[in-house]
Amino acid sequence: MKERIQKFIDYKGIAAGELASLLEVQRSNISHILNGRNKPGASLIEKMLVVFPELNARWLLTGEGNMIEKAQEQFVKNETGQKESPQKRSKSTESSNHLLNNKQIDKIVLLYNDGTFVTYNNK
Structure with a gap:
């Protein structure tokens, strides 16, 4: 091992x-x-x-199989307690953020504890 x-x-x-x-x-x-x-x-x-x-x-x-498994889609609970994908959540968050203060989200960066990160741009 x-x-x-x-x-x-x-x-x-x-x-x-x-x-x-x-x-x-x-x-x-x-x-x-x-x-x-x-x-x-x-x-x-x-x-x-x-x-x-x-x-x-x-x-x-x-030692059998692949070292890395395919990432499974993760779900988060929204404000009503229902599960939704992060992509759907970011769109609903963007909409509510825009309505609240007339600003739009430009970029979201997710930092993981293994040192990797993912950037989502609003374009």
């Missing part, structure tokens, strides 16, 4: 120390795993899967 963890680190373009910070574990834990001294425990594997939801658990555990 250490090879797959190293491959994932390389894929994400992060250092082992950054992975330790993201997972909130000691750097030595990651170092020992990557050097083959220790095997990753269930707690570390669980943290990886929570922090990186795109990481395929089957691949991490067995």
Whole structure:
């Protein structure tokens, strides 16, 4: 499994120390795993899967399948408690924002805890 963890680190373009910070574990834990001294425990594997939801658990555990799973469309609850996609929500938020103060949203930037981000432009 250490090879797959190293491959994932390389894929994400992060250092082992950054992975330790993201997972909130000691750097030595990651170092020992990557050097083959220790095997990753269930707690570390669980943290990886929570922090990186795109990481395929089957691949991490067995090497089978793709490293990265397709992102599933996420839903958020709107003001009435109903589920809607972020795209629909941003349009309704934009409309209500425009009505409230005559301003339109120009750009929305979503920052993820893995250091990546997505920018949505209103054009």
